[in-house]
Amino acid sequence: MVATTYLDLASEVEIPDNSTISKTLYQDDQLKVVLFGFAAGQELSEHTAAVPAILQFLDGEATVKVGDEKFASQANTFVHMSANLPHSIAASKPTRMLLLLLKKTK
Template identity: 45%
Template sequence: MMDKPYILFENLTSLTPTVPANSILSRTLLQHPRLKVTLFAFGAGQELSEHTASMPAVIHILEGECDLRLGKDVYTLRDGAWVFMEAHTPHALLAHTDLRMLLLMLPE
């Protein structure tokens, strides 16, 4: 339960001070009926195999470099990259360096 009508994170990357080697860390920052926000930290070389989400989603790369496959297209993304995906868009990710990203899921 929130004691204020807002949530403020002054520095998202400080919530994962170290990126775990050879693994993926996720922290749910907000679970709301209209928005779920998850912070991810990927060790270099970690990947998410191709999958889809049942709802629209946004990926925001905070730090690092990765390849993001969207359908048949592959993009190398770096700090500051931002992607909106419609529901059921096939996607996969491979972290080239330690990577921090924010995932926003938008229930319809």
């Protein structure tokens, strides 16, 4: 058995001053894990993912829109989205977010 371990996820990305950064932490045939760092005022405009996805906010604050629902996220906010659901994220403070893309299996 192989394990991938990160003891401090937040330390894996340094939030840039005026942009967004992403770092793939893990990927296989079933799962892709990406850590995002958003500077205050940065956003991911509305888009969809072809597979189900989970957003886990580690710190910061952001406005999240999922389908027709809009809400404020903060540390420990969890969002599960079905495939092809329109969503967007706008950081109001420096924010770190973990994205898990749940790839379809055979």
